[in-house]
Amino acid sequence: MSDPPPSAAGPDGSEAELLRRLRARDEAAFAQVIDRHHGSLLRFALGFVRSRAVAEEVVQETWLAVLDGLGSFEGRSSFKTWLFRILANRAKTRGAREQRSVPFSAFADPAEPDAPAVDPSRFRPDGGWAAPPERWDADTPERRLQTREALRCLEEALESLAPAQRTVLTLRDIEGLDSAEVCNILEITETNQRVLLHRARSRLRAALEAHLAAGGSPC
């Protein structure tokens, strides 16, 4: 497992320092911000537009808009929220222009509202566990979740999520935004956000459980 990416903020980790460096057109700071967020931006954009090529274009436009807009960014939200809001606006516009068959309104009406968190066959008729989960932290050291195969399994599971679920999970659990910020960026209700997050986390857990049960073989 590699170390987490270096923080793009200043040595004291402060956002003010990061913004100061970005406004001064500090190339190293910009390069770090790109490294840190580009993948999430791309994953986010793919929730709105049809193809990866278009998503890449939208992300590139977003970076340029960020550079242009830094002077007028007032810091009323975090830099990350601002960055994703710019992307959301561009991606939505682009998605609407493409008349994508799965519109943004999919966010307001989560797909598969009744999909259970756990396969119902794992429970007895009285709702108790028939096939209970193992304790990963005792019987299965958590480092088994950090093998290359487990990471690949997790990435594949992430890619296979419904776009709205993937987008919410990316913002919450990869980018570390809170629920209010995510609702603000996506313009969805707190309940919608929570349902999408719940489905996404449940599916990834199930994927990892299946991976570990198969002895850590590829998904």
Added chain:
Amino acid sequence: MLTCQELTELVTEYAEGRMGPWRRIEFWMHLGMCKHCRAYVSQLRATVRAVGALPPEPVPPEVKDELLERLRHMRPAR
């Protein structure tokens, strides 16, 4: 009394702090008595940690170079 199956559907509501006080007590009592549900919750927590630790997708060098090139031609923002 909350069943195990119901608990698996309420975990996120609990984690997000959106559960009413009585429901929360029920949730806690169930977890206190049920090692399988404790294992389930700990698996979900481990999953969230593992997702958070996924390495960022590498940025294609040509994309990064082009953006940095654009940056070099911009004047400092005010």
